[in-house]
Every structure is written in C-alpha cells, then in structure tokens.
Amino acid sequence: xxxxxxxxxxxxxxxxxxxxxxxxxxxxxxYGIMRLINFAHGDIVMIxxxxxxxxxxxxxxxxxxxxxxxxxxxxxxxMLVEKSIFLPMRGSPQVTGFIASLSLSxxxxxxxxxxxxxxxxxxxxxxxxxxxxxxSTIKFKVLDVxxxxxxxxxxxxxxxxxxxxxxxxxxRATAQNLDVARLMGIxxxxxxxxxxxxxxxxxxxxxxxxxGKFGQIDPLMGYIPGLKAFVAAVIGGVxxxxxxxxxGFILGISEVLFVGLMPPEYSSFRDAFVFIxxxxxxxxxxxxxxxxxMEDRA
Amino acid sequence: MLKIKNIDxxxxxxxxxxxxxxxxxxxxIVSLIGANGAGKTTTLRTISGLLRPKNGEILYKTDTxxxxxxxxxxxxxxxxxxxxxxxxxxxxxxxxLTVKENLLVGxxxxxxxxxxxxxxxxxxxxxxxxxRSRLDAGKLSGGEQMMLSLGRALMSRPKFLILDxxxxxxxxLIVEQIFDMLKRINExxxxxxxxxxxxxxxxxxxxxxxxxxxGRIVLEGESADLITNKKVQDAYLGGAES
Amino acid sequence: MIxxxxxxxxxxxxxxxxxxxxYLMQNYADEHILMVANFIGISIILAVSLNLTNGFTGLFSxxxxxxxxxxxYTTAILTFPIAKRALFLPDFPEQLANIxxxxxxxxxxxxLLAATIAALVGFSVLRLKGHYLAVATMGFLIIVQVxxxxxxSITRGPTGLNGLEEFTTIYWVYGWVFVTxxxxxxxxxxxxxxxxxxxxxxxIASKSLGINLFSTRNLAFVLGAFFAGIAGGLWxxxxxxxxxxxxxxxxxxxxxxxxVVGGTxxxxxxxxAAILFTLFTELLKPIEESFSLFGLSQIIxxxxxxxxxxxxxxxxFGSSEPEFLR
Numbered sequence: 001x002x003x004x005x006x007x008x009x010x011x012x013x014x015x016x017x018x019x020x021x022x023x024x025x026x027x028x029x030x031y032g033i034m035r036l037i038n039f040a041h042g043d044i045v046m047i048x049x050x051x052x053x054x055x056x057x058x059x060x061x062x063x064x065x066x067x068x069x070x071x072x073x074x075x076x077x078x079m080l081v082e083k084s085i086f087l088p089m090r091g092s093p094q095v096t097g098f099i100a101s102l103s104l105s106x107x108x109x110x111x112x113x114x115x116x117x118x119x120x121x122x123x124x125x126x127x128x129x130x131x132x133x134x135x136s137t138i139k140f141k142v143l144d145v146x147x148x149x150x151x152x153x154x155x156x157x158x159x160x161x162x163x164x165x166x167x168x169x170x171x172r173a174t175a176q177n178l179d180v181a182r183l184m185g186i187x188x189x190x191x192x193x194x195x196x197x198x199x200x201x202x203x204x205x206x207x208x209x210x211x212g213k214f215g216q217i218d219p220l221m222g223y224i225p226g227l228k229a230f231v232a233a234v235i236g237g238v239x240x241x242x243x244x245x246x247x248g249f250i251l252g253i254s255e256v257l258f259v260g261l262m263p264p265e266y267s268s269f270r271d272a273f274v275f276i277x278x279x280x281x282x283x284x285x286x287x288x289x290x291x292x293x294m295e296d297r298a
Numbered sequence: 299m300l301k302i303k304n305i306d307x308x309x310x311x312x313x314x315x316x317x318x319x320x321x322x323x324x325x326x327i328v329s330l331i332g333a334n335g336a337g338k339t340t341t342l343r344t345i346s347g348l349l350r351p352k353n354g355e356i357l358y359k360t361d362t363x364x365x366x367x368x369x370x371x372x373x374x375x376x377x378x379x380x381x382x383x384x385x386x387x388x389x390x391x392x393x394x395l396t397v398k399e400n401l402l403v404g405x406x407x408x409x410x411x412x413x414x415x416x417x418x419x420x421x422x423x424x425x426x427x428x429x430r431s432r433l434d435a436g437k438l439s440g441g442e443q444m445m446l447s448l449g450r451a452l453m454s455r456p457k458f459l460i461l462d463x464x465x466x467x468x469x470x471l472i473v474e475q476i477f478d479m480l481k482r483i484n485e486x487x488x489x490x491x492x493x494x495x496x497x498x499x500x501x502x503x504x505x506x507x508x509x510x511x512x513g514r515i516v517l518e519g520e521s522a523d524l525i526t527n528k529k530v531q532d533a534y535l536g537g538a539e540s
Numbered sequence: 541m542i543x544x545x546x547x548x549x550x551x552x553x554x555x556x557x558x559x560x561x562x563y564l565m566q567n568y569a570d571e572h573i574l575m576v577a578n579f580i581g582i583s584i585i586l587a588v589s590l591n592l593t594n595g596f597t598g599l600f601s602x603x604x605x606x607x608x609x610x611x612x613y614t615t616a617i618l619t620f621p622i623a624k625r626a627l628f629l630p631d632f633p634e635q636l637a638n639i640x641x642x643x644x645x646x647x648x649x650x651x652l653l654a655a656t657i658a659a660l661v662g663f664s665v666l667r668l669k670g671h672y673l674a675v676a677t678m679g680f681l682i683i684v685q686v687x688x689x690x691x692x693s694i695t696r697g698p699t700g701l702n703g704l705e706e707f708t709t710i711y712w713v714y715g716w717v718f719v720t721x722x723x724x725x726x727x728x729x730x731x732x733x734x735x736x737x738x739x740x741x742x743x744i745a746s747k748s749l750g751i752n753l754f755s756t757r758n759l760a761f762v763l764g765a766f767f768a769g770i771a772g773g774l775w776x777x778x779x780x781x782x783x784x785x786x787x788x789x790x791x792x793x794x795x796x797x798x799x800v801v802g803g804t805x806x807x808x809x810x811x812x813a814a815i816l817f818t819l820f821t822e823l824l825k826p827i828e829e830s831f832s833l834f835g836l837s838q839i840i841x842x843x844x845x846x847x848x849x850x851x852x853x854x855x856x857f858g859s860s861e862p863e864f865l866r
Contacts, residue, residue: 037671088850095600098671099800100849102793107842110835118834166406173392173403180390183346185378185407185454230675272686275679282672283664 004137009260010253015144017252018151019213022206023229024236024244025158026199032175032239033195036086036097040105042226044200046112048074048207049217053123063126067150067208074204078197086196087189105222112219120218123211147209154202155245161198162241171195175239203229231278237291246289299324299458299489300345301366305354307337307344314340316513317354322458324362327480327490329500329521331534332510338493339387341510342460345491346384347374358382360457379407383456387463389447393436397427400435400446404453413453420449423479441472448479458489465496477503497534501525509534550865555718562714574710576822578778581713582771583814585720587798588807589767592724594796595805595859596733597760598740600670603661603677604768604795605787606684610657611650611769612776612787616701617694618646619777628701631693643707647773654769655762662761666754681792688784700783701776708778716774720767724807727763736760737805737859790838797845805859813856817841 027041051073055066085100129143162168170191174181182188203225210225211217229244232251236243255274259267281288300322307315314337322328332338343349345356350371357366360381369377383404392400401420405413421428424445430438435446444464451459461480465473477499484490494500501507501521509517509530517524524530565577590604618641625632641649665676688695695701727733735756776782798817802809824837848855 037675085846085850089853092849092853094671095674096849096853098674099600099796100846103797103842103845103849106790106793107839107846110838110842113835114833114839166402169395169399169403170406172395172399176392176394177390179348180386180392181403182348182374183378183384183386183390184403184450185375186403187373187375268690269686272683275682279665279676279679282668282676286672 005260006257008138009256011138011140011144013253013256014249015147015213015252016256017249018148019206019209019225019248020228020232020252021245021248022151022154022209023203023225024232024248025155025241026201026203027226027229028233028236028238028241028244029171029195029199031233032241033171033192034086034097035094036101037094037230039098039101039226040081040108040222041101041199041203041229042222042224043105043108044074044077044203044222045207045210045225046217046219046222047077047108048204049123049211049221050112050116050207051204052208052211053121053217057124063129067205070204070208071201074201074207075197077204078200079193081200082193082196087193090189105226109219109222116219118219120216123215123217125212129212143212147213150205150209154205158198158202159241167191167194227274231274233288234278234281235288237288240288240290243288243290299326299359300491301357302341302345303355303357305344305351305356305370307340307349307351309340309349314513315344315351318513318515320508320515322489322491324359325484325487325489326506327484327492327504329492329494329497329504329507330510331494331497331500331507331530333533334495335512336510337513338510339462340513342384342386342462342491342493345369345377345460346382347372347377358458375407378454381455381457382460383451383454383458384460385447385451385462385464388466389440389443391435391438391443391446391450394434396432397435397438397446398431400450401427401453404450407454416453416455420453423452424449440467441469441475444468444472444476448476452483456488458491459483460491460493462493463495464492465494465499473499497530498525501530551722554721558714558718562710565710575778576818578708578710578713579822580815580818581710581717582775582778583795583798583818584717584811585713585767585771585774586795587802587810587814588720588724589764589771590795591799591802591805591807591810592727592767593760593764594799595803595810596728596736596740597757598804599666599757599761600674600796601677601761601764602674602789602792602796603680604764605789605791606677606681607654607658607765607768608772608775608791609684609688609782609784609787610654610772611647612772612782613688613695613701614650614653614769615643615646615773616704616776616782618649619643619705619707620701621705624703628703629694629696633693636694643777647770650773651766651769654772655766658762658765659758662758666757666761678789678792681787681789685784685787695784698784700781700786702781704777704780704782706777706780708774708776713774713778716767716770720770721807721811723763723767728805728807732756732759740805740859794841797841799855800845801848801855803855803857803859806855806857806861808861808865809855809857 023041023045027038030036030038030041048070051070052066055061055069056063081104085104086097089097089100125143129141129146131142133140133142133145162171170181170186173184174186174188174191178188206225210221228251232247233244234247235250236245236247259270302318302320304317304319305315306313306317318341320341330338330341340349344351347369355368355370358369358380359366367380369380392403395403401417402413405416426442427446427449430442435443438446464476468476473496480490480492481503492500492504501524504521506519507521507524508515509524517527517530565574569577586604586608590601593599593601618639620629620640622638622640625637661680665673665680668676689697739753739756794817798813799810802813821837828834828836
C-alpha cells in the first residue's frame with residue numbers, strides 16, 4: 001500500500017465527506033431549532049437529484065442554472081413540508097415528530113415509486129465534468145473539484161448567514177430558548193420554517209452532487225445520505241453547524257479508508273458498522289465532538 | 299395602560315388562574331406578590347401571549363389617549379410590537395449568543411436607525427456589558443446576566459416592562475442596584491409590572507400591589523398600605539419589617 | 541353455581557370468539573380469506589406486543605421486526621428437515637447438523653432467543669431516551685438484517701429460506717393471539733403495568749416513587765420481543781419463505797402505525813387498528829396491481845398516520861380500554 005494510494009483515498013474521502021457535510025448541516029440545523037430527528041431529510045436529497053435530472057436532461061438547462069433552481073426547489077419543498085406537517089405538531093413529544101418524519105419519508109419514497117417507478121435512472125453530467133485533473137500524483141475529476149468548491153461556498157454562505165445576519169441571530173436564539181425568543185418578538189414559526197427550508201435547500205443541492213458522483217438515482221436513494229447525515233451530525237454533536245461539517249468529513253474520509261484498506265469480505269458489513277458506531281457514540285459521547293450540552297439525549 | 303378582565307388560565311387540565319382582574323395605569327410601578335405556585339409567572343406569560351386565557355380579556359393602550367387593543371388572542375411577537383417587554387424568570391438570556399447579540403435580539407422588531415445608538419446608551423448604562431460585549435452571555439455572572447436581561451428589554455424601547463423575579467439568586471447589593479435602575483427607568487416614563495418573591499423590596503418600589511394566592515387576587519391596594527397590612531406581613535414579610 | 545368474575549367472564553367470551561372464528565375460517569373460508577385471517581392474527585400479536593413496549597412505557601422501539609426475524613429464522617432453521625439441509629445449506633455448522641425439532645419447541649426457542657437478545661440489547665440501548673432510542677432500535681434492525689445477509693451458512697443470505705413446511709394453522713395463530721392479549725392485559729392491570737404507565741407519564745415522578753426504571757423498561761422490552769419472536773416463527777411457517785428484506789423498516793413503520801393509530805397503551809385499540817390495517821392493505825393490493833399504482837397504499841397509510849398525529853395524537857382509544865371491558 002503506497003503513500004500515494006492513501007493520499008488518493010483521502011482525496012476521495014473529502015469529496016464524499018463534502019456531500020455528507022452538506023446533508024448533515026441541514027439535518028443538524030433542523031434538529032437544533034426544533035429538536036426533530038428528520039428522517040425525511042435524505043429524501044430531500046432524492047428530490048434534488050430528480051429535479052437535477054429533469055432540468056438537465058429533459059429541459060437541457062446549463063448546470064449552474066440547474067444548481068440554483070435545485071436550491072430553490074429544495075427550499076420550497078422544505079417550506080411546504082414544515083408548514084403542512086411539522087407546524088401543526090408544534091409542542092408534541094419529540095417522538096411524535098420523529099414518527100411523522102418517518103411517515104413523510106415513506107410518503108415521499110412511494111410518491112417517487114408511483115410517479116417515476118422504482119427503476120434506477122442513469123444520471124449523466126456534461127462530459128467536461130468527467131475530465132481528469134492531475135495534481136502531482138493525485139487524480140481528481142472536474143466533478144470532484146466542483147463538489148468540493150460548491151460545498152465550501154455553501155458552507156461559508158451559511159456560516160455568514162448564521163453568524164452575521166439578523167435572521168441568523170434569530171435562528172440561534174430560537175434554538176437556544178424557544179419561549180424567550182418569542183418574548184423578544186421573534187416570529188418563531190417563520191424562523192423555524194426558514195431554517196427547515198434552508199436546510200432542505202442545501203440537502204437538495206447535495207442530491208445534485210450525489211447523482212453526478214454515483215451516476216444512478218432511484219426513489220429510495222435518500223435512505224443512505226439521510227442515515228449518513230445523521231451519523232455525521234451525531235459525531236459532530238447534533239445541533240452544531242461546524243460539528244456537522246466536521247462530522248461529515250470525518251465520516252467520509254474514514255468510510256473511504258475503511259473500504260479501501262479493509263479486506264473486501266468485510267465491506268458488506270458497512271451499514272452495520274455505521275450503525276454500531278452511531279449507537280456507541282450516542283451512548284458514550286452523546287454531545288459529539290463540538291456539541292453543546294444536550295441533556296435530553298441519554 | 300393594561301387591563302386584565304376576568305381571565306381564566308389553564309395549564310393542561312389544571313386551572314391556574316381564576317377570574318383574575320388586574321390593572322396597571324400609565325406610568326405606575328405595580329407589583330404582584332405571592333407564594334411559589336400562586337400563579338404569578340402564569341399571569342405574566344398570559345399577558346405576553348405565551349399562554350392563552352380560556353375566557354376573559356386583556357386590553358392594552360399604548361398611551362392614555364389611544365384606543366384600547368384587545369391582546370387576548372395576539373401571538374407574542376405582535377404583543378412585543380405594541381411596546382410590551384417581558385423579562386422572564388431566570389433572566390432568560392441566550393447563553394450561546396454574545397452579549398452584543400443578546401442586546402440586538404432585544405431590538406429584533408425595530409426598523410429605525412437608532413439601534414446602534416441605543417446599543418451605546420446601554421453600554422453607558424451598564425459599562426460591564428461593553429467590556430464583555432463579545433463574550434458568550436452564558437459566561438457572565440448572575441448579576442451581569444440580570445443587567446444584560448434588563449438592557450436587552452430596554453433595547454426594544456418598551457412602554458411597558460414586565461419583570462419576573464429580577465432579584466432571584468442575586469447578591470443583596472446587586473439587587474439594590476437593579477431596583478435603583480428600575481426606579482430610574484420608570485422615571486423616564488416606562489410603566490412596570492413587577493413580580494417578586496422579595497415582597498419588601500417590591501412593595502417599597504411600587505406604588506400599588508396585588509397579592510396572589512392559588513390563582514386568585516386576595517388583596518390589592520397602595521403598596522404603602524399593604525406593607526403595614528397584618529396579613530401581608532405574616533404571610534410574605536415574615537415579620538422582617540419590624 | 542360457581543361465581544365467575546367479570547374478568548373471567550371476558551376471558552371465556554374471548555376464548556370462545558377466537559375459537560369459533562378460527563373454526564369457521566378453517567372450514568368455510570377460501571384460501572385467500574384464510575390467509576388474510578392469519579395475517580390479521582399475526583398483526584394483532586405484533587401490535588399488542590409492541591404496545592407492551594411502546595405503549596406502556598413510552599419506549600419507542602423500531603426494532604420489532606428484528607426480533608421477528610430472529611424468531612422466524614430460529615424456528616425455520618430448527619425445524620428444517622435434516623435430509624434437505626445438505627442441498628439447501630451445505631455449509632451448515634456441524635454442531636447443529638443433527639438437531640431437528642418439531643414446530644412448538646422450535647417456536648418457543650425462537651421466542652426465547654429473541655427475548656434473550658432483547659435483554660442484551662436493552663441493557664445498553666435503553667439508557668437512551670425518546671427519539672434517540674427509536675433511532676438506536678432502528679439501527680439494531682439494520683444490524684440484524686446485515687447479519688442475516690452475511691451469515692449465509694445458516695440463513696442462505698439474501699436468497700433466504702424457502703420451501704418451509706406449512707406448520708402454521710389458524711388455530712396456532714389465534715392461540716398465540718389469545719396468549720398475547722391475555723399477557724398484555726394481565727400486565728397492564730397489574731402493579732407492574734401501573735408502574736410501566738407511570739414511567740410513561742412522568743419519569744421523574746416514577747423515579748421518586750421507587751420504581752426501578754431500568755429493569756421495568758427492560759422487562760417491557762424483553763416481553764415485547766418474545767412475542768415478536770413467536771410472531772416471526774408463525775409468519776415463517778405461514779408464508780413458508782423468509783428473506784432478510786421482509787423484516788424491513790417499512791414493516792417496523794407499519795407496526796408502529798398500528799399502535800399509534802389504535803392509541804399507545806390501549807390493547808383494544810391495537811387489536812382494532814391491526815384488523816383495519818390488514819384489511820385495508822389487502823383490499824388495496826388488487827387495485828395497486830391492476831392499475832400498476834405501486835406505492836399507493838403505503839402513501840395513503842403514511843398520510844393517515846400524519847393526520848392522526850396532528851389531529852388525534854392519542855389515537856383512537858388513548859391509552860385506555862372501552863368501558864364495558866374493564
């Protein structure tokens with residue numbers, strides 16, 4: 001096993017980690033503000049992927065415009081979902097929200113099957129995305145670079161939004177103390193809806209990348225990114241945005257290394273390992289790496 | 299300024315407030331005293347819209363000449379816009395927001411261009427907050443947090459200030475400072491409704507007071523009269539005023 | 541005359557109804573209806589037993605199908621004819637190679653194994669609360685699925701086991717329906733049941749009452765898992781085939797749905813919701829297939845659950861039983 005091989009694997013892990021990070025960020029924001037484990041978050045990734053497919057291959061729009069439209073679609077779906085399902089449940093026990101999100105997930109997946117059939121579709125990006133860039137001995141596809149750069153841009157934009165704007169302060173205030181936020185005159189329903197929509201928009205963009213990276217999409221594809229986002233968010237500390245990003249990269253890199261370095265017969269245990277890690281972290285280190293104290297976990 | 303007429307408030311299936319009537323006039327300081335669990339906090343949360351009364355109404359006038367507004371079914375954010383600011387029990391600062399951000403949240407609904415200058419006047423009023431402005435508010439001491447909470451309330455330029463147990467857990471010296479501050483705020487034209495365990499201080503500061511017992515107003519009157527009232531002395535002043 | 545208590549009276553009625561129903565189904569119903577009747581019975585076992593865990597203690601477990609899988613595979617493997625093993629399971633471990641049991645002991649072992657594993661899992665996972673517990677039990681389900689997929693020497697991996705013998709009759713199913721309901725009822729109206737409900741209502745209060753949270757929760761979890769294991773065994777020998785994908789998250793979701801719609805904590809609610817759910821999906825199946833509207837019934841069911849959660853979060857019966865039964 002050469003040094004170059006490991007570096008190459010790490011580079012692949014960063015690409016994968018970028019996508020995990022994007023899904024995890026929204027997941028974590030939503031958890032932070034409404035204490036909801038949104039099981040349907042991964043299905044927004046699926047919606048983003050199919051929107052991309054439609055706009056790119058059926059209508060033939062250029063990729064950057066597609067990306068912006070996917071962002072808007074994700075935002076809209078998030079708004080709709082929050083307003084129609086989670087707003088009416090405000091104040092119910094946490095488990096109620098979780099079960100509702102599970103229902104939503106199953107609903108979205110089956111809508112996908114009903115409309116699009118369960119058959120996987122090929123997902124082709126324009127040819128130039130697949131050309132290869134070589135940096136010393138490490139090879140990158142243009143696609144990988146686009147994924148990483150887009151992630152960085154989105155993350156910076158999100159951090160600016162959260163840390164520097166009035167909406168960002170309102171989001172953080174609402175996440176920390178809902179009642180006091182209301183006493184400050186914050187319209188929490190609006191703030192929660194926007195947070196949900198922003199998180200969903202970012203997840204939808206991750207769907208665009210996911211499709212491009214793996215070349216095939218289907219209505220049930222959201223399960224894995226949703227799950228990985230949850231794990232990444234838990235590693236970083238649920239509710240913490242920097243934690244979710246860090247967790248995404250840690251998960252992406254360790255997963256690639258795990259598959260790349262382990263004997264192949266173990267790779268079919270991958271999903272089981274992911275969950276074992278998840279359960280162990282939940283029990284042993286419930287606040288994750290960067291999470292604030294959350295007494296309601298264990 | 300504020301008139302509560304015959305409200306009944308429930309928490310789940312528990313009947314907390316029974317036919318409660320309460321009035322605060324323009325420019326007054328009114329205190330609401332009573333034992334733990336009497337329903338003081340519930341009263342305040344109902345005024346600011348966090349809780350809804352089952353029946354009765356709450357009327358609010360922004361100033362003497364304006365038409366009264368029925369706030370009974372308004373959401374908290376609309377009530378804040380009318381100039382009512384509520385400093386909750388336990389101070390309710392946002393621990394992971396900086397001191398400055400906490401103050402800015404106070405001005406959340408303002409759209410004028412004087413927010414920056416108000417921030418500076420808060421720093422003048424509480425110099426310690428300026429020193430700590432970039433620190434997470436959770437790192438402040440209890441007294442500093444109370445000042446922040448008060449400063450944050452003032453950032454909304456309230457006409458009517460509601461305070462829930464401002465003295466809770468603070469050293470006597472700091473409590474005195476805070477109460478001095480409240481007096482000055484009132485002199486600048488802000489009406490105050492004060493809930494306190496520390497009945498002596500509350501009665502000394504306020505002009506009128508209500509005594510709440512198990513969700514009912516059992517006594518009301520001039521604070522000066524209540525402080526000498528035998529019943530009040532026995533129940534809330536613990537004979538301390540001798 | 542022997543005086544029969546009200547409880548005893550209900551018991552006799554229940555047994556008579558179940559026996560009569562089974563007899564009628566066995567002798568007069570066509571094959572399809574008999575199958576549906578069996579599915580209804582298994583759904584009742586699953587829902588009522590999940591209610592033991594979810595409903596009485598507020599523990600939200602999505603792991604029920606995992607225990608079902610454990611029970612199902614155990615029963616199927618233990619009853620698998622030795623003669624056929626060489627063909628189907630050539631790598632079968634030698635220690636077990638000559639063991640073949642009849643249905644009932646195999647079924648009980650399946651249930652007990654599920655219960656034992658539940659005790660081990662519960663020991664670590666039940667520290668978690670609310671939705672974190674739900675996620676951890678979901679993780680357990682996935683882990684069990686992966687294990688079954690990979691231990692092909694005894695499970696045949698993703699291909700699954702087929703050609704199992706049709707041991708499960710309607711009498712067995714409704715016999716276990718009776719045992720499950722009876723146990724759940726006894727537990728609910730015992731002092732243990734009251735402490736379980738107390739845990740659900742208020743954790744801190746029940747702690748101060750001296751209720752041992754951890755062991756009560758664990759017991760509820762283990763008991764639920766036992767019946768899920770039994771249901772798995774019955775299922776295996778009813779449909780005569782097992783694949784790891786049968787015991788999916790969707791199944792888990794469907795059982796939770798039955799419990800929530802019926803009312804968490806209400807045994808009657810679970811029974812009625814289980815009947816309605818099974819009939820509904822069976823009725824919609826031909827529509828889905830003839831118009832190729834795959835996914836339709838699952839969509840409708842998911843929407844129903846969301847509506848129940850919004851408008852009637854306590855379900856049809858809350859956590860109580862109808863007046864005339866108490």
